Amino acid sequence: MKKSLFLYLTILAVLSTVFTYMFLSKQVIFEQNRYDKTTKKLRDSLSLVSNQLVDANYFSLEKNENAQNYFDSGNGDKMIQFEKLIPVVTEKLMDFNANPKGNPYTGQDQIGTNKFIINKVKILNHRWIIADYSDGEIWGEVLLKYFVNPDESISFEVNQSLLYQK
Numbered sequence: 001m002k003k004s005l006f007l008y009l010t011i012l013a014v015l016s017t018v019f020t021y022m023f024l025s026k027q028v029i030f031e032q033n034r035y036d037k038t039t040k041k042l043r044d045s046l047s048l049v050s051n052q053l054v055d056a057n058y059f060s061l062e063k064n065e066n067a068q069n070y071f072d073s074g075n076g077d078k079m080i081q082f083e084k085l086i087p088v089v090t091e092k093l094m095d096f097n098a099n100p101k102g103n104p105y106t107g108q109d110q111i112g113t114n115k116f117i118i119n120k121v122k123i124l125n126h127r128w129i130i131a132d133y134s135d136g137e138i139w140g141e142v143l144l145k146y147f148v149n150p151d152e153s154i155s156f157e158v159n160q161s162l163l164y165q166k
Helices: 002-056 065-070 082-098
Strands: 117-123 128-134 139-148 154-163
Touching: 082 117, 082 128, 082 139, 082 154
Parallel strands: none
Antiparallel strands: 117 128, 128 139, 139 154
16 A cells, blocks of 8 residues: 555656646746747837937938038138037027027017927038927927038028918
8 A cells, every 4th residue: 555655656746747847848948939039029129210210310410421521621720520519509599599589590470478489409410400499389390591600609590480380
């Protein structure tokens, strides 16, 4: 009786061990495959987002070598670094938001009680800026020309302005 009990317990232990081994080995393979699929999907989405970012920055001073070369006069002491120029131009344009009648470079006169101010600025190249503006109710966009003068001051000129309907 004792021998049969030990035999049954041994067989049960062996079967339990075999089933546990098979389950765990299949689980490891399943988890490995799931990890590989997730990693591949994340790499693909990262690549897609990276490509979209490159496409979105196609029209920007940071990525346009021809526009960057415009600021290189060939004379080492008169070169304007575009990395430093971008924040300066943006800041100069945003400083006009303090005007009591609104930013004059939105191309719009004050319509209601609120003044038009520029919210976002994108420097496209060595000559063009696109900006988003609003008065809190009405939104629009403006295309500006900018010039870096010989005395290193910056001047702006409205090329075209657009208001969106409410």
